[in-house]
Amino acid sequence: xxxxxxxxxxxxxxxxxxxxxxxxxxxxxxxSYLAWYQQKPGQAPRLLxxxxxxxxxxxxxxFSGSGSGTDFTLTISRLEPEDFAVxxxxxxGSSPLLTFGPGTKVDIK
Amino acid sequence: xxxxxxxxxxxxxxSETLSLTCTVSGGSISSSSYYWGWxxxxxGKGLEWIGSIYYSGSTYYNxxxxxxxxxxxxxxxSQFSLKLSSVTAADTAVYYCARQRVYLGAWxxxxxxxxxx
Numbered sequence: 001x002x003x004x005x006x007x008x009x010x011x012x013x014x015x016x017x018x019x020x021x022x023x024x025x026x027x028x029x030x031x032s033y034l035a036w037y038q039q040k041p042g043q044a045p046r047l048l049x050x051x052x053x054x055x056x057x058x059x060x061x062x063f064s065g066s067g068s069g070t071d072f073t074l075t076i077s078r079l080e081p082e083d084f085a086v087x088x089x090x091x092x093g094s095s096p097l098l099t100f101g102p103g104t105k106v107d108i109k
Numbered sequence: 110x111x112x113x114x115x116x117x118x119x120x121x122x123x124s125e126t127l128s129l130t131c132t133v134s135g136g137s138i139s140s141s142s143y144y145w146g147w148x149x150x151x152x153g154k155g156l157e158w159i160g161s162i163y164y165s166g167s168t169y170y171n172x173x174x175x176x177x178x179x180x181x182x183x184x185x186x187s188q189f190s191l192k193l194s195s196v197t198a199a200d201t202a203v204y205y206c207a208r209q210r211v212y213l214g215a216w217x218x219x220x221x222x223x224x225x226x
Contacts, residue, residue: 035212044205044216045156056214088156092211096171098146098158 002027002094004101006087012109019076021104023089028069033092036065036074039103040085048087049074076106084108111136113206113217121200121224127193131206131217138187139164146209147180147191149202150219157202161209162189196224 003026013019023034031052037045047056049065052072062077076083089101117129131145138145146161160170162180170178174193182189193200201224207213 033211037213044219045213046216047212047214050212050214090156090212096158096173097161097169098209098213100156100158102155 001096002029002091002099004089004091004099006089006101006104008104009102010105010107012107013079014109015079015081017079019074019079019083019106021074021076021087021106023067023072023074023101025070025072025091027094029072029091030093031068034065034067034072035090035092037088037090038083038085039088045088079106111208111215113208113215115204115206115217115220117220117222119221119223121196121222122226123197123224124195127191127196127200127204127222127224129191129204129206129220129222130188131190133187133189133208136208138182138189139184142210144169144209145182145189146207146213147178148205148207148213148216149200150205151199151202159191159193159204198224200224 005024007022034052036049039045053065064075066073086103086105088103112134114132121127144161147159160180162168162182177194179192203219205219206217208215
């Protein structure tokens with residue numbers, strides 16, 4: 001089983017600042033099979049990034065994804081008030097078919 | 110625009126079977142491009158993929174559920190369903206249905222299921 005680890009657990013930043021979130025896999029993950037989601041309280045997760053670096057439909061370009069192998073990064077270039085949320089990475093391909101990281105909470109400093 | 114809506118009892122007794130249905134609208138459940146999945150999230154915790162089904166009936170499950178989960182599809186009603194047997198308090202969670210490829214591109218709003226006597 002591929003285990004995803006996300007760091008930091010919580011990121012305290014101010015609006016306008018840059019956020020860098022890390023997702024590390026216990027084994028190599030194909031870039032095609034790495035996604036990122038945003039979840040706000042009381043809401044379902046929303047797909048942000050798929051294929052490690054492709055933005056989903058309607059996602060602002062301040063969100064970007066990068067990485068390969070075992071290390072992946074989600075970057076929010078300038079935090080907007082609506083970006084304070086929990087972010088999850090997800091991999092596809094090994095049993096279990098889909099697994100998620102534990103999440104990084106981005107909160108207001 | 111694709112919409113998914115979960116439905117089912119919000120309260121289930123321990124040792125009984127949890128049953129949920131997801132209704133798909135605004136798109137075809139018989140699309141060859143997608144699987145249809147179930148994901149859950151215990152209160153205050155992270156996400157766990159339960160399993161998924163193709164319109165033909167092919168299924169994949171998370172081994173952690175130890176064969177308690179069964180997913181089925183009814184293409185005539187544009188619905189797919191989850192049954193989880195022998196539930197305990199640890200199965201209390203918000204249950205989401207979603208459209209699945211190698212990622213989960215569209216989600217239902219989720220439904221809270223509480224396991225309690």
